[in-house]
Amino acid sequence: DGGITQSPKYLFRKEGQNVTLSCEQNLNHDAMYWYRQDPGQGLRLIYYSQIVNDFQKGDIAEGYSVSREKKESFPLTVTSAQKNPTAFYLCASRHGTGFTNEKLFFGSGTQLSVL
């Protein structure tokens, strides 16, 4: 089945540690996105990539980094500079352009907590 796979489902970070969240898609989608979800705040865009080897900062990029070396993969690293990393992280992808393709496909998310 085609879809977006996020791993791990739960992740714990120690003080001063960098952690990487995995996002893989087999939908052949060009664009991929990382959103952060906090209770009562909706989702906020961290980074996005419209094409391989290119990515852009979203609204809350500080303390995060990404790479897009392959079309299928868009990993997110939460660095030690992110002082409040506890949140639910959602990866999404989109195919093509035009209103017909105005639909984000989401993974099942990774819950990151600080030890």
Add this chain to the structure above:
Amino acid sequence: AQSVTQPDIHITVSEGASLELRCNYSYGATPYLFWYVQSPGQGLQLLLKYFSGDTLVQGIKGFEAEFKRSQSSFNLRKPSVHWSDAAEYFCAVRNAGGTSYGKLTFGQGTILTVHP
């Protein structure tokens, strides 16, 4: 910058009752508007979207939404709620420009509880 407000944090309805979830947006031009639904611990699924044309749009699972420019609203409705509709619902907006694909601004979400 655009913004989205969902005034109701939590709504409880009885199964079979009608439902309306409110969404107000702030944006200068005609926005692209969306409703997504999220089951606990899961990702989001698109219910419906609006850009132009008929202001009443139909979506999946029997949902519909009406765009009212004069009220800056895009409320979600369903005539008869099923227990499986219990979830969190998000309204979202994005700029109309081509570089804004996928760059959504989400509301805070409304949690729907359905009583049998």
